[in-house]
Amino acid sequence: MEKNYLGEFEELVLTMVGILGEEAYGNAIVQEIETKLNRKVNLSAVHVTLYRLEDKNLVNSSMGGATTTRGGRRKRYFKITNTGLSLLHDMQEQRTELWKLLPTLKFSTI
Amino acid sequence: MKDFQNINPPRLAVWILRKLLRNDLLEEVEGDLEEKFFSVLSKSNKRKAKLNYWKQVLLYMRPFAIKKTKSNYSKYSIMFIYTIKLAFRNFLKHKSSFLINLGGLSTGLACVIMIYLWVNDELQMDKFHKLDKQxxxxxxxxxxxxxxxxxxxxxxxxxxxxxxxxxxxxxxxxxxxxxxxxxxxxxxxxxxxxxxxxxxxxxxxxxxxxxxxxxxxxxxxxxxxxxxxxxxxxxxxxxxxxxxxxxxxxxxxxxxxxxxxxxxxxxxxxxxxxxxxxxxxxxxxxxxxxxxxxxxxxxxxxxxxxxxxxxxxxxxxxxxxxxxxxxxxxxxxxxxxxxxxxxxHLYNKYENGKLVGGRIFYVRLFSLIALFILGIACINFMNLSTAKASRRLKEVGVKKAIGADRKLLIFQYLGESIMLSLIALVVALLIVILLLPQFNVITGKYLTLSFDPIALLIMFGITLITGLLSGSYPALYLSSFQPTEILRGKLQSKFGELWIRRGLVVFQFSLSVILIVSVLVVHRQIEFAQTTPLGYERDNVILFPKEGKANDNLDLMLSELRNIPGVAYASASNHKVVQKSGFTTGVEWEGKNPEVETRFENVASYYDFIEAMGFEIVNGRSFSREFNNEGNSVLFNETAIAEMGFTNENAVGRTIKVWGNDVTIIGVVKDFQMQSVHDKVSPVLFRFDPTFLPNMVVKMQEGQEKETLARLNKFYEDFNPGYAFQFEFMDVEYQSLYQAEEKVAYLSKYFAILAILISCLGLFGLTSFTAERRSKEIGIRKILGSGNWRILVLLSTDFTKMVVSAIVIGLPISYFLVRQWLDEFALRIELQFWFFAVAGIAALAIAWLTVGIQTVKVSKINPVDQLRNE
Structure with missing residues (x-):
């Protein structure tokens, strides 16, 4: 694997896509980040990131059926790919390794 | 849940989104945004929701999301970009003609801008008062x-x-x-x-x-x-x-x-x-x-x-x-x-009670000159670019062959010339900024280059018109060719055009000749005016106002002054001699015609005044302390004596009336030039009058002026405490009488340079035009054995004829003009043959030089290069 890491925001969005499963589309991800992490993000930022992730083949997308709630407009659903999932796993592992190396906090007396 | 039926996302924001967002993204984004909009709306208020919607829309304006405009280029914008591109390529390719055109246009524009600044300033004079209209x-x-x-x-x-x-x-x-x-x-x-x-x-x-x-x-x-x-x-x-x-x-x-x-x-x-x-x-x-x-x-x-x-x-x-x-x-x-x-300021000249103009004449004259200069610069530009047309014929042919219509070509060439004039504007502004201080010295104004909207509008307007005017002919000319003929290499030149070009060169050179003559004459006349003997000595004479103690005791002041080493004479007068100050008609003599009023310049003076000024006494004596009662003595100059019908000999001793009082003529002063050499010598009356003598005069001995001045300064401080010793040299005062002439000299010099520059450009344009046209002829001539020199002569003869005819036209006009200018002077130089000879030869030399550069280049070219390109 030539590149096994992601930017913080990319990782966050990718994780959210994974969490939301079948229901992952732009606005849902924004809402989810807001409720879970209490962090405000812009739709456009999420959108850009989703497309970047799709370019990297970490998610794929498809248009959903017509809706009644949003003026009949369709949603684009994103789904995490196996590559995406394994990348998340890899990153998680790397991080755990690193955490182990971190010395436990000591309050030394000077 | 509240009912939000009537509330929708801001329409403008939606419109922008639809216009700018990539089509494949639009549906989902719009959907997401709307969903978000309503969720914000349900949580807070309408205003916040709309604001948020706007924010989200604006944040979508990023490279990934917006439409790629390239696919949407209209043919006009493509054309526009290519026009600019082509123009720049052409400029780079033909550097010399680009620079010549740029030089010509920017000097023209700089001139026009400066004249505009001046004229505008003149027109605004005194208009700032709130009650101006009343x-x-x-x-x-x-x-x-x-x-x-x-x-x-x-x-x-x-x-x-x-x-x-x-x-x-x-x-x-x-x-x-x-x-x-x-x-x-x-x-x-x-x-x-x-x-x-x-x-x-x-x-x-x-x-x-x-x-x-x-x-x-x-x-x-x-x-x-x-x-x-x-x-x-x-x-x-x-x-x-x-x-x-x-x-x-x-x-x-x-x-x-x-x-x-x-x-x-x-x-x-x-x-x-x-x-x-x-x-x-x-x-x-x-x-x-x-x-x-x-x-x-x-x-x-x-x-x-x-x-x-x-x-x-x-x-x-x-x-x-x-x-x-x-x-x-x-x-x-x-x-x-x-x-x-x-x-x-502008309308102040009255003749017999009727307004006959005044300064407004110059305002109009210079506006006309500005238009003229611009016109000539434009025509030169046209000349050069049509002359260079053959270089671009193929380009026109190919463009037409692949479907460019005439409009498109006109657009292209006009665009090119407008671009050039815009560049010229920038150069012109630089020139103006550089020259403005000097220009201000000449005109005595405080002009600045301001960029207020009106000035900008006018400058851009002028530039645009220049671009359009100068580009119009080449644009129409180039675009009118038939593509087949161009590509086959057949092209006939119209006969009339050549005549216009020739006429223009003749005209421009006549102008140059006239200006060269004027520069020569004006300089000589000013030099003459400042060096010619006037009948009195103005060197080493200083004038200063009578003030302080000098008002109380003039005799003491004068005797103290005379005691200072280096002071030759000291006196006082109401008159500065270099300027007229006042006349009187109150002189009556025996046999005076009561119908005619004779004006006598009224000089009130004290002892030693005539000596201090170096006036020559022809007969009689001047005011002297040896005689007690000088109050009834007067002197006249020769003109005054002649005016009264006396002679220098019989006038002395006569009794006449001044303002009703009997006075005796005690002497006659040789005529001298009062004021500048513009004026004829007028009758002068010298009175002895100690009551009103505002000017002090001191004549210093030659050779030690500096020391004497220092001593005078010291004396003044002691004698007149609290007053500064402020004096003026009489010869400097005299020189300042010629300020107007010096301005004329300055201006004519600059205009001459400009005229020569512009006419050289015109000639250069014509030379390159003919050289281009006759390149094949020259090639054939060379192949048949003609030498470089012969070719040079062949090409120059034509121009020599033109310049000679310009000289023939210009010299008589210049003679007439300088004659008129000199007529304003009572004392003036004689017009000499060599003024005109120099102007003519200078014009010829300049012309040959201009033509030479071009023709030498052409005559040296390898005939093969000229002929094979068929």
């Missing part, structure tokens, strides 16, 4: 031996009479002309004595004229007789800070008169666009007291200004005003009329 100056027409003589000086009592008796006059104010008192006016406090330009004005002066007061109230500053209003810079000289000036006491000195006054106001230094120039104002009442009985209908000792009721018809008012003074004073010969105040 503000008028009162003038008098004097009836003198059947003719009308228009003068601005009026009776000091006229203003009050006008204000109270003429219903249309709202306000009338009188003042004195600041130039009347010259250096004799000064202000002093216990520390300093400062000479300044002052005048006496009526109490409504600052209400009438919008000279800004920094301190003081315009309606009352001059109400108190013992008040003075001073300029900001004068206040600074006295008190450092103008604020401290108010309420301070100053003493004004004018000749032997003086009085204490209180500073009641400080005005901002006068703007550059005001014709008025003064440093302080004292209420007119003081002047009335000073003049005393002189304030009557027969004495002209004030300027009068009036504001008229709005909507007053000036013509009919003037008709009624005419006899205003005659009704008051029996036997008066003056008619009153008014003219708009701001006209005084």
């Amino acid at each position: 503000l008028h100056q009162v003038l008098l027409n004097h009836e003198e031996s059947g003719k009308l003589n228009t003068q601005p000086s009026t009776q000091g009592i006229l203003a009050d009479a006008l204000e109270s008796e003429v219903p249309e006059v709202l306000m009338a104010v009188e003042d004195t002309d600041p130039t009347w008192f010259g250096d004799n006016f000064s202000l002093e406090n216990d520390k300093k004595n400062i000479k300044a330009i002052g005048k006496f004005s009526g109490d409504q002066y600052f209400e009438m004229f919008s000279f800004e007061l920094l301190h003081g109230d315009a309606s009352i500053v001059l109400d108190d007789k013992k008040s003075v209003v001073i300029s900001e810079s004068l206040a600074r000289k006295f008190y450092q800070n103008p604020e401290y000036a108010i309420g301070e006491t100053l003493t004004w000195n004018l000749l032997q008169f003086n009085d204490k006054v209180k500073v009641t106001g400080v005005f901002k230094d006068l703007p550059n666009n005001s014709s008025e120039s003064f440093d302080f104002i004292i209420p007119f009442q003081n002047f009335k007291d000073l003049v005393g009985d002189g304030m009557n209908w027969g004495n002209y000792n004030a300027m009068t200004y009036a504001t008229l009721r709005e909507g007053t018809d000036l013509a009919s008012l003037n008709e009624r005003l005419g006899p205003f003074v005659k009704k008051k004073a029996e036997g008066s010969n003056v008619n009153v009329f008014m003219r708009p105040y701001s006209d005084q």
